[in-house]
Amino acid sequence: MRAHLVPPPPTRDEPDATVEAGPRPDPGPDGPGLDRAGPGQAGSAPGPAGPAGPAPAPDGPAPDGPDLGHHGDAEVGDGLVDLAVNVRRAPMPDWLADPITAALGELAAYPDPRSARAAVAARHGRPPEEVLLTAGAAEGFVLLARALTGARRPVVVHPQFTEPEAALRAAGHPVERVLLDPADGFRLDPARVPADADLVMVGNPTNPTSVLHPAADLAALARPGRVLVVDEAFADTTVAPGVDGEPESLAARRDLPGLVVVRSLTKTWGLAGLRIGYLLGEAPLLARLAAAQPLWAVSTPALAAATACASPAAVAAERAIAAELAADRDHLVSRLSALPGVRVAGRPASAFVLVHLPGAAGVRQRLRERGWAVRRGDTFPGLGADWLRVAVRDRATTDAFAQVLAEILEA
Numbered sequence: 016m017r018a019h020l021v022p023p024p025p026t027r028d029e030p031d032a033t034v035e036a037g038p039r040p041d042p043g044p045d046g047p048g049l050d051r052a053g054p055g056q057a058g059s060a061p062g063p064a065g066p067a068g069p070a071p072a073p074d075g076p077a078p079d080g081p082d083l084g085h086h087g088d089a090e091v092g093d094g095l096v097d098l099a100v101n102v103r104r105a106p107m108p109d110w111l112a113d114p115i116t117a118a119l120g121e122l123a124a125y126p127d128p129r130s131a132r133a134a135v136a137a138r139h140g141r142p143p144e145e146v147l148l149t150a151g152a153a154e155g156f157v158l159l160a161r162a163l164t165g166a167r168r169p170v171v172v173h174p175q176f177t178e179p180e181a182a183l184r185a186a187g188h189p190v191e192r193v194l195l196d197p198a199d200g201f202r203l204d205p206a207r208v209p210a211d212a213d214l215v216m217v218g219n220p221t222n223p224t225s226v227l228h229p230a231a232d233l234a235a236l237a238r239p240g241r242v243l244v245v246d247e248a249f250a251d252t253t254v255a256p257g258v259d260g261e262p263e264s265l266a267a268r269r270d271l272p273g274l275v276v277v278r279s280l281t282k283t284w285g286l287a288g289l290r291i292g293y294l295l296g297e298a299p300l301l302a303r304l305a306a307a308q309p310l311w312a313v314s315t316p317a318l319a320a321a322t323a324c325a326s327p328a329a330v331a332a333e334r335a336i337a338a339e340l341a342a343d344r345d346h347l348v349s350r351l352s353a354l355p356g357v358r359v360a361g362r363p364a365s366a367f368v369l370v371h372l373p374g375a376a377g378v379r380q381r382l383r384e385r386g387w388a389v390r391r392g393d394t395f396p397g398l399g400a401d402w403l404r405v406a407v408r409d410r411a412t413t414d415a416f417a418q419v420l421a422e423i424l425e426a
Contacts, residue, residue, distance in 0.1 A: 083177040083184070085394040087404075095388040098406045098416060101222070101249070101366045102287045108332070111284060111323045118319040126311050131318040134325040135293055139266045144298040147305055148313045148321060152248045152279040152292035153178050155304075156216075159244060159275065160186035162307040163214055166242070170208055172217040174201065174224055174397040176246060179216040188214075194397040195224075197371065200361035203228040205235040218246040219263060220253055220365040223395055223404040227253055227364035230263040237271035242300070248279035248292070249365040254337045266295055275300065280324050282366065283333055291317040340366060344407045350417035351405070354424060360402075367406050376400045381423045387416055 090099035097104075107115075128148050136143040149155045160182040171180045172193045183190050193208055195201045201224040208215055215236055220227040237243045245265055255262035266276050275296040281287040291313065294301060313321075323329060347368055351357050360369040369392070372378060379389055392402025405416075 081396050082394045083181040087390045090388045090390055095386055097388050098408065099388040099390040101282060101406050103283050103285055105285065110328060111320060114319040114323045115316045118316040121315050126313060126315045126318055128313060128318055131321040134322045138325040139295055141269065141295060145295060145301065147294040147301045149292045149294060150312050151281060151290040152277050155277045155292060155294045156182040158304040158307050160188060162303045163242060166214040168212045169214040170212040174395040175218040176222045177395060192396055197360055201226045203232050205232050208236055213240060214242045216244040220249050222249060224361055224369050225363035225365045225367050226361045227263050230265055233265060234271055237274050239272045242273045242275060244275045244277060246277045248277065249282060251283050251333045252337050252340055252366045253364050254341050280320060283336055284324060286320055289317050289320055291320050340407060343410060346410050347407050347413045350413055354421055356424060367404050369402060369404050371401055372403060373401050375403045378423055379403060385419050387419060
């Protein structure tokens with residue numbers, strides 16, 4: 016796998032300095048593809064989405080590197096067709112809507128997570144003490160960063176969702192990046208991760224690349240003395256021939272030391288505004304994370320959603336939705352691949368597709384002018400201004416989008 020060394024960005028407080036966590040080890044064979052960045056450099060959270068029209072969300076990297084605080088919701092606006100956010104938008108089924116609605120009548124009581132915790136544990140074949148419910152997957156990354164203060168060499172595999180690194184930086188951790196190579200389809204090579212990294216974070220399937228790494232490659236990263244965090248926020252969007260459940264998921268693995276699996280319920284079921292997710296891992300480690308969590312962090316309606324989404328009927332519905340999504344994704348890939356200059360990265364496996372397109376920043380602006388919002392790629396470490404992420408939608412929406420994009424590229 017090819018990789019390259021990216022110079023570390025300066026700190027905000029000392030523009031000419033590089034923050035190190037003590038002496039940096041000799042890079043040796045693990046050196047290429049690593050980028051060390053100091054703490055306190057996360058981008059600010061995105062503000063409210065602006066109105067639709069010709070003005071896009073601001074371009075350009077933060078002064079000290081990619082804006083880790085930029086997310087797809089900053090791309091959308093009134094009147095724009097949203098291909099920037101990866102949350103599925105469909106009517107909520109009654110089996111999910113009814114418990115959430117009923118929970119509104121219980122708001123006078125403090126939330127009790129025990130039933131939801133037991134339901135999630137049963138879904139993944141674990142005891143309840145190996146489940147920690149969180150206010151969305153993003154809270155899980157914050158808890159990990161705050162609780163694991165003794166981590167000496169945290170490593171984040173990029174390109175991936177930026178909140179894990181942002182949370183580590185905000186908690187004062189120096190962060191090293193392993194940058195995967197687009198020429199290799201952004202495939203993970205476990206050998207690229209330094210052997211002495213004691214905290215490793217990687218997505219599967221990875222946002223924004225949509226690449227699904229083999230479970231065996233991820234399992235190879237687990238070892239005593241290391242916390243391995245696998246972000247499976249989009250695991251329920253994946254399918255594979257001959258596989259009944261989620262292919263390459265580690266959610267049920269209890270034999271891997273230090274493994275923490277991060278899950279989200281906001282994508283498939285359109286619950287981003289409710290904030291519900293959970294962590295799976297060894298009970299002593301989750302107890303450390305729970306100690307860093309605020310009291311009653313997950314609301315009663317969110318707990319009701321967690322219980323409902325863990326039911327066998329919900330899991331079966333997820334599998335059906337994932338199969339439909341795969342067909343819609345194949346259609347999107349086919350339409351995009353037929354356009355001049357557009358290259359689809361890797362083998363997409365999730366609810367979004369990453370594309371390389373020279374001049375993508377300008378194309379993105381012209382798409383906004385025509386009423387379409389897509390996700391810019393340059394805020395992800397390891398990508399740049401010629402990358403865009405496009406959410407998978409129904410075929411009619413894809414056809415309309417592809418037609419507009421073709422007209423822009425031909426102009």
